[in-house]
Amino acid sequence: xxxxxxxxxxxxxxxxxxxxxxxxxxxxxxxxxxxxxxxKWSKHVIREMxxxxxxxxxxxxxDVNRCQTLAQLSDYYGLSEFYQxxxxxxAERAQQGAAEH
Numbered sequence: 001x002x003x004x005x006x007x008x009x010x011x012x013x014x015x016x017x018x019x020x021x022x023x024x025x026x027x028x029x030x031x032x033x034x035x036x037x038x039x040k041w042s043k044h045v046i047r048e049m050x051x052x053x054x055x056x057x058x059x060x061x062x063d064v065n066r067c068q069t070l071a072q073l074s075d076y077y078g079l080s081e082f083y084q085x086x087x088x089x090x091a092e093r094a095q096q097g098a099a100e101h
Contacts, residue, residue: 007045008052021053029077032070033086039070046073 006012010028011019019027025046032042043064050061067073074083 007048009049021049025049026077026079029073029079030082033074033079033083036090037070039068039073042070042073043067 009018009021009024011017011024028045028049029042031037032039046064047061050064054060063076064073067076071080071083074080
């Protein structure tokens with residue numbers, strides 16, 4: 001059962017106590033962007049958070065369900081600039097690595 005609690009709010013084991021799930025969704029999505037996580041898995045976890053904490057059939061749940069890319073999820077949660085910065089940094093690292101070889 002602790003696995004489901006961690007899925008719904010990964011800060012469940014935080015010594016200072018859980019953070020608000022709205023904050024956690026954005027933090028989780030930032031990590032997904034940084035690690036180039038598959039959008040389907042990212043979307044699945046966010047949907048699970050929404051299903052547990054709110055009505056998935058209206059508003060946010062419906063909007064998240066329409067997202068088909070990590071970029072669209074980033075836009076929806078106001079992280080598009082962070083997403084673009086991360087892509088640029090990733091491309092620069094790839095170019096530097098290619099130039100070194």
